[in-house]
Amino acid sequence: MRAVSYDAYAPDNSRLRYGELPEPKVAPGQVLIAVRAAGVNPVDWKVMAGGLDPLMDAVFPVIPGWDVAGVVVRTGPDAPEFAPGDEVMSYARKETVHGGTFAEYIAVDASAVARKPAGLDWAQAGGLPLAGLTALRSLDWLAVERDDILLVHGAAGGVGSLAVQLGAARGAQVIGTASERNHAFVRRLGAEPVTYGDGLVERVRALAPGGVSTVADFVGGQLETTLAVLAPGGRHASVADPTVEQHGGHWVWVRPDGAKLAELAGLADLGALTVEVSATFPLEKAAEAFDASRTGHTRGKIVVVP
Structure with a gap:
């Protein structure tokens, strides 16, 4: 699959690469999502700089990104909540820094996944979970x-x-x-x-x-x-x-929580919550998305679209 990754911590984009990486395995209780949009958050480039190394182990190469909206491709054993074709979103942070959302596919625990609200398009849904x-x-x-x-x-x-x-x-x-x-x-x-x-x-x-x-x-x-x-x-x-x-x-810290994310989806479907998307970048220009995020003056969300 196509993905963005880095093979070592760096304070800038010098280690970012775009290319082919193996498609992730789908463990019991997980779903494999074909990524339609992945939100960019300041934590993504702060993690790349080693900012969370005292708290989380990194397994290189690391695919950055913790936000995703996409379509379920297949499910692992014991993941009855979802089926292939479901449109979903997730705050996909894991216990280790490794397989993130800046890729064509990501495997995510079903407990962290919620159905995409019809009231948001792909870019908006991809920018919603973590924020x-x-x-x-x-x-x-x-x-x-x-x-x-x-x-x-x-x-x-x-x-x-x-x-x-x-x-x-x-x-x-x-x-x-x-x-x-x-x-x-x-x-x-x-x-x-x-x-x-x-x-x-x-x-x-x-x-x-x-x-x-x-x-x-x-x-x-x-x-x-x-x-x-x-x-x-x-x-x-x-x-x-x-x-x-x-x-x-x-x-405040936040944990992956599919039920709480579904609560946000419900508000979006009622018209009480929307997501301002300031810019979208193709996957191969993730470095430019990081640069835009680093300015600290973005209105709403920046989103990467494979």
């Missing part, structure tokens, strides 16, 4: 509900744009930080946008004089601002800053 599950886990931990005022740091990004929609769907008042060029986009998602940078605390306080009850940080480096605008007894979480745990917050 959507991260946003959902953050808001679940924060217990966001109708009476909350939710501040989302990075509201125009891949995770933040989904968190805004999830918060709005729960009836919360949502405030989202974003550059001015993305204000109309953030407002369309259901949040009141505020420009990040100097004066952010004052701008948030103007919208929430008593402070915000919940804060979801999808950027990092926002702890000082978060604590300055958080109401007494408020809750805060971050996906990018582990030091929040020293200040009463929660450092």
